[in-house]
Amino acid sequence: MDIFDRAREITLVGSIGSILSWDQETYLPxxxxxxxxxxxxxxxxxxxxxxxSEDFLKSLAAAEASDDGSDLTRTANLRELRRETDRSVKIPTEFVARQSTAESAAHHAWIAARKASDFSLFAPHLQSLVDFALEKADLWGFASEPYDALLEGFERGTSTAAIAALFDDLVEKLTPLSAQAVAKTKASAPTLPDGPYPIRSQQDFNALIAAEIGFDFHTGRIDTTTHPFCTTLGPHDIRLTTRYEDSDFTSSLFGVMHEAGHGMYEQGVPTSDFGLPSGSAVSLGIHESQSRLWENQVGRSPEFWEKFYPIAQQYFPQLKRFALTDFLKYIHRAEFSPVRVEADEATYDLHIILRFRIERMLLNREITVAQVPDTWNGLFEQSFGFAPTDDANGCLQDIHWSMGGIGYFPTYTLGNINAAQLFTAATSVPEIAKATAAADYKPLLTWLRENIHSHGGSFDPPVLMQQATGKPPSTEDYLGHLAARYL
Amino acid sequence: MDIFDRAREITLVGSIGSILSWDQETYLPxxxxxxxxxxxxxxxxxxxxxxxSEDFLKSLAAAEASDDGSDLTRTANLRELRRETDRSVKIPTEFVARQSTAESAAHHAWIAARKASDFSLFAPHLQSLVDFALEKADLWGFASEPYDALLEGFERGTSTAAIAALFDDLVEKLTPLSAQAVAKTKASAPTLPDGPYPIRSQQDFNALIAAEIGFDFHTGRIDTTTHPFCTTLGPHDIRLTTRYEDSDFTSSLFGVMHEAGHGMYEQGVPTSDFGLPSGSAVSLGIHESQSRLWENQVGRSPEFWEKFYPIAQQYFPQLKRFALTDFLKYIHRAEFSPVRVEADEATYDLHIILRFRIERMLLNREITVAQVPDTWNGLFEQSFGFAPTDDANGCLQDIHWSMGGIGYFPTYTLGNINAAQLFTAATSVPEIAKATAAADYKPLLTWLRENIHSHGGSFDPPVLMQQATGKPPSTEDYLGHLAARYL
Known part of the structure; x- marks a missing residue:
């Protein structure tokens, strides 16, 4: 077995684990x-x-020694396998097993804690996960602070300090923008006609929209979970999940468009390279750009609804007495909600930056786990003007920590920034702009396939963004998009 | 790791495979x-x-050498691990991998072939599976004929010749009995009120009944597949599947009661011994006795329906114009149907014996794979008086061969024989008879837990039957049951 066969074997074992995790969320008794x-x-x-293993390390070294650089993809694969390997070998096998057991227990404790809205049920598990995170950061090593080591696992080529500076800047401009948007909504906020919006109808409509924007059900499906996600169980097996509210069909719909964005990225990477970096998504910040682009730039656009609102009215007859202009105002409303996954574009990043700051403080030991609820509620009040009513709507709302995903949150805001930048670049091509304006998304998807998906993990995210858009990641297009939509 | 830890590890890996197989049947894109x-x-x-592995063999030998026979369960576990190991070591690893790939391909070909009712799509795969079976039989060795070696994997302690003799005897008595039962039905056969019987209502009613007879949904669930089955994905994770016809709710109901019988057996073995023979079902002939007992001795009894028919009438209002006496005649009808899984008790074993005879002829090279459809149709006509209309309703109807399960079918008829014998023995206890007559099944389940489930695989099936019923397996109680129900 050469190094590439070995990498594919490891991915195969990982994909089996993903099947078990998917089942754990969907159907496990x-x-x-x-x-x-x-x-x-x-x-x-x-x-x-x-x-x-020794065999793996020897195969990697042998392939590196014989690499003449003539095959750029091969060289990129070796570079990324080396990066991952250098991180892996620093973590002992028994540590991985202990951590996995702790994460699984934490996950179940989180479900119970969230249900009971009782942080104390989750606190000892969060403590354990923070300890694991710090232990890992020490094993990996870091330039400035432990968070750097964790961040690299989700988004390579950046630093905690750089993220913090970018976020500080964004907060400065977002704070007045979100306040204005919320005030505007308060002045004129139409209410969606009463439910029920039957779950079966939501499922049918969501499936129609997912197929319309390009999600391939031949190699994917949609199920129901408490917390929506997208997971890859094989090169041709991409699964989305969502959750339903029978009072508002847009909650599951935008959830599905979001996860389908992730799913189409996974369906678009080179499947023949499945198991190698070149056949994998490059980073979470790029992944999130795909989900947010389809959810927001596409799914919340007037052009999209001009075509699909009449169809929605067939699935949900009560919409027939609700004008499209009112519906657009409804989906463009901005509110200071306590729940991140229900937050609108104008306020979403304030949620993310709060989580990033708490994680960073936890890892720098500036706060303890016991202080998380108070810290959360205090920071929340600063941004939003009120505190969450309980932990279920506060620090227990997200699945991420329960799965050991500390360092993951900043990639959401990077995703928003990248989404706006990619959409702006794509629609600067006249044919794509024209098709998108008519809610025909094939040319847009083709552009994303060519400029992002087909490259897999061969380039670092900033390089990929530069190649695709002609400039490095910046907040310009994103703030422009938000201003145009909300002000 | 001692031999018992190693056995548990192998079961854990097998259970992961079972999760993947379950998903393949239920939800795989x-x-x-x-x-x-x-x-x-x-x-x-x-x-x-x-x-x-060497380590496994050494651990087993070491445990055997130090066994003083004072712990009967330990000794039984070592004896059964030795039996399984002696069979396993004769099959090379590369053979297992090749066979598994062939089975998976055969399974998908079978689905397509059945859909198209075209045996030729499946024939090359069946040839490959027969070749694998013969190769395995040669590797294992056998007393009289290759089928012996395969049978031992499903039902230990018997032989092909013994089964053939038992089946010849059964056919002799069943042929006149089934003909009489079919004639009686023809003379007076009420028709179930027209559907639809909504699938959602069937699911709710089935779940109510499964819970009522003792299936534990805390450690189990029910999904939908083309071919119903029960699978164990962990000591506390037992999954049933069924399929629905909206014209007849009894099809999925009896399917669920059947699979729930399997499931309750799995839920009843000592879960602390999961992964060891003492914590596993003993054989398929005993397994099938549990499913058939709940499906037939319980589920088709007048006592059961006296209690549950009024509830069924609430779920399916059209039953309100169908008297219980007519419903009982309907579920006690006997017909010569081409499809095994829809066959009634009076004709079921004729289906099984046909399959057993074809398998035996294939393995003894008395017929070729290409001759299977004609042989099937010819034998079928001898027993039933007509030939199946097509292969989908003939030799392509069962999943078993496509999964490499040659040698499996006889255990169905052994199950019927055992079910009747166990039910007769249990209801010879007055309190159990009284409760069962009132459709209270807790005492019956308790008796099965004590006499069958709790022993796991510690005793050979004939010993287990002798202990539980006071006599070795015989057709007496079964023929008595059929005569009482049908004549």
Missing amino acids: SGSADYRSEQLSYLAAHAHKLAT | SGSADYRSEQLSYLAAHAHKLAT
Whole structure:
């Protein structure tokens, strides 16, 4: 087996773990959580053992030694395998197994804690996950602070300090913009006609829209979970999930468009390279740009609804007494909501920046786990003017920490920035602008396939953005988009 | 790791494979069949490698050498692990991987062939599976004929010749009985009120009944597949599947009661011994006795319906104009149907014996794969008086061969025999008879837990039957049951 066969084997083992995780979220009987943790731990340990084996290291070194640089994809794959390997070998197998068991237990505790809105049920698990994060950061090493080491796992080629500076700048411009947008909504906020919007109708309409924007159901599906996600169980097996509110069909619809954006990226990377960096998504900040572009730049645009609102009215007859102009005002409303996943574009990044700041403080030991609820509520009040009513709508609302995903949140805001920048670049091509204005999204998807998806993980995110848009990531297009939509 | 830890590890890997197989039947996107085959092959090869490793063999030998026979369960576990190991080590790892790939491809070909009712699409795959079966039989060795070696994998302690003799005897008595039962039905056969019986209502009613007879949804669930089955994905994760006809709710109901019978057996074995023979079902002939007992001895009894028919009438209002006496005649009808899974008790074993005879002829090279459809149709006509209309309703109807399960079918008829014998023994206890007559099934389940489930695989099936019923397996109670129900 050469290094590429070995990398594919590790991905195969990982994909089996993803099937088990997907099942855990969708269909696992409640009594079987413990054994599922054992199964997942076993696979995680097995994958780690393969990725850090003598044979793997020797194969990688041999391939590096014989690489003449003539095949750019091969060279990029070796570079990224080296990066991942250098991180992996620093984490002992027993650590991976312990961490996986802790994450699985934390996940179940989080579900119970969120249900009971009782942070104390989750606190010991969060403590354990923070300890794991700090231990990992020490094992990996970091330039300035532990958060750097974690961030690199989600978004390569940036730093905590750079993110913090970018976010400080964004907050400065977003704070007045969001306040203005919220005030405007308060002055004139139409209410969606009463439900029920039957779940079966939502499922049918969502599937129609997902197919329309380009999600391929031959290699994917949609199921129901508490927290929506997209996961890759194989090169041709991409699964989305969503959740339903029978009082508002747009909640699941925009959720599905978001996850379908992730899914179309996964469906667009070179599947023949599945298991290699060149056949994988490059980073979460680029991943999130795909989901946000389809959710926001496309899904919340007037052009989209000019075509699809009449169809929505067929699925949900009560919309027939609600004009398109009112519907657009409804989906462009801005509110200071306590719940991130329900936040609008004008306020979303304030939620993210709050989480980033809490994570950073936890890892720098500036606050303890016990202080998380108070810190959360205090920071929240500063941005939004009120505190969440309870932990379920506050620091317990997100799945991420329960899965050990500390360092993940900043990629959401990077995604928003990248989405606006990519959409602006794509629609600067006249044919794409014309098709998009008529809600025909094939040319847009083709542009994304060519400029982003087809490159997999061969280039660093800033290089990829430069190639695709002619400039490095910046907040300019994003702030322009928000101003145009909300002011 | 001692031999018991190693056995548990192999079961854990197998349980992960079962999750993937379950998902393949229930939710896998159609485009992802190939990669799922790779994932399954990988796990099968990994499990086989573990089960035939030097370390495993040494651990087993060491445990055997130090066993003083004072712990009967430990001794039984070592005896059964030795039996399985002696069979495993004779099959090379590469053979297991090749076979697993072939089975997965055959399974998908079978789905397509059945849909098109075109045996030629499946024939090359069946040839390959027969070749694998013969190759395995040669590797394992056998007393009289290749079928013996395959049968032992499903039902230990019997022989092809013994089964053939038992089946010849059964056919002799069943042929006149089934003909009489069919004639009686023809003379007076009420028709179920027209559908639709909405699938959602069927699901709700089935779940109510499954819970009522003792299936635990805390450690189990029900999904939808083309071919119903029950699978164990962990000690507390037992999954049933069924399929729905909206013209007849009894099809999915009896399917669920059948699979729930399997599921309650799996829920009843000692879960702390999960992964060891003492924590596993003993054989398919005993397994099938549990499913058939709940489906037929319980589910088709007048006592059951005296209690549950009024509830069924609430779920399916059209039953309100159909008297219980007519409903009982309807579910006790006997017909010569081409489809095994829809066959009634009076004719079911004729289907099984036909399959057993074809398998035996294939393995003894008395017929070729190409002759299967004609042989099937000819034998079918001898028993039933007419030939199936097409292969989809003939030799393509069952999933078993497509999964490599040659040698499996006889255990269905063994199950029927065992079910009647166990039910007769249990209801010879006055309190159980009294409760069962009032459709209270807790005492019956408790008796099965004590006499069958709790022993796991510690005793050979004939010993288990002798202990539970006071006599070895015989057709007496079964023929008595059929005569009482149909004549």
